[in-house]
Amino acid sequence: MHDALTIKGARKLDIEKVRKDFPILETTVNGYPLVYLDNAATTQKPLAVLKAMDEYYTTINSNVHRGVHHLSQQATDAFELSRKKIAEFLGARHSHEIIFTKGTTESINLVAASFGKKFLQEGDSILVSGMEHHSNIVPWQMICEEKNATLKVIPINDKGELVLDGLEEVLKSGVKLVAFNYVSNALGSVNPVREIIAAAHKYGIPVLVDAAQAVQHMEIDVQELDVDFLAFSSHKIYGPTGFGVLYGKEVWLNQLPPYQGGGEMIKTVSFEKTTYNDLPYKFEAGTPDMAGAIGLAAALDYLQGLGFPAIREAESELMAYATDALQSIEGLRFYGDVANRAGVLSFLVGDIHPFDMGEILDKQGIAVRTGHHCAQPVMDRYCIPGTVRASLAFYNTPGEMDRLTAGIRKAITLLS
């Protein structure tokens, strides 16, 4: 939707200028200027987000949907405007299809618990992929255990792609919902979302897409994808922590029972019977994170101001540059689909333990993540203890990629 407003490639990001919006990038670590390459774990926040949240607290803080008074009305308006902006960002048909949560994890738990309660029966199954984050495995495992259902898995190949041969056979065998990530947090692989959704829909099976590692890198239009549920976290798309989104098609959300009970989610309460509120409030028990919603909307405004095509262009140029630079290092091997990945460079060098590599990089002021990235089944698939993961954002520079490459070379000298 938003892309229609911007002519593709019309603007190019002025990265040095953009970096000034993120003061934390000026930090010095261990005597070196920080190179922040842990963006898949969390992104830094632009001043515009901090300012919006500060303004909320200093000027209109009040509980939403409850007060007759002026501030409460202003807070409610700002809060609901955020929901509208987020709905527009995702291309949702209705604002009430946007449910506010604590993050991707809670969004998935909500669907697993509520969908499972209503639709999952003994002998049924849930289908996930072999490259899921633990938070798109464990909630399904829990409900499957409770309902005596089984968890099935789409396998991955050596290249880091999902193996879709035989998918239809599996779908026909009692699968009630398919849940998988758009982009793998451990490998960076971009999964064939449309193909999987189309296959599932052929058998009337709804699909949940974990877009935690996708929304910040690519355009998402939930109506075009025809996805039934989609989850993401605010803090990975330059917004505040502790806030997240669940998109659900109205038709599905209306069928699901509430996830938690409490204030806001009710219409009437008596000791005999409680009736539930309409969407989206049915799923938002308790006082919501007002500042979180406003912060995320400010982040989306900020990104829109830069222009999504310009962001994507900057990131794909940087990915290509980093891939080439890292590939020049002898003994370095990538994990994940090198030809089709977003934001994440997951690798190992020779027999160097990722933890050792991460520590030596940290000593040089370079922040990467090491380990299994909360995706142990992926590491088991490749029989490795973990990887080193450098994850990029549009504010990273080619110079920082050179620092990473030089840092890795230094680590190799020290550790070999």
Next chain:
Amino acid sequence: MTIKEQQDEIIADFELFGDWTDKYEYVIQLGKDLPLIEEKYKTDDNLIRGCQSRVWMHPEYKDGKIFFTADSDAVITKGLVSLVILVLSGHTPKEIVDADLYFIDAIGLSSHLSPTRSNGLLSMVKQIKLYALAFQAKSFQP
């Protein structure tokens, strides 16, 4: 050498290093001198789980003293394990239980003892003390 003397010697050694590179080179070199655990003891029972790197450790009780052998899959961790063993191995259970390990902090590698780093070193120190406690309890039995 007492546990305290050994720690003070390590601290003095580390003070000679100009920058972090020298320090890490030394730690990595120490890892190569680690009294390696025998393959047969590299079992799940002897594995100390950290989130990132793994440590295997085996205690042996001889003439009232405990001797440790170990290994790790990460070389920096292995160097630190080597230092801890250098300090604690060959002492009585009581000496080990009572030991205050201040050298890790003093040589500027305290981040390795932070539970968030979760690299097995903290769990390893705990495990060594637990072994010592167990041997201590055993030696009091009639």
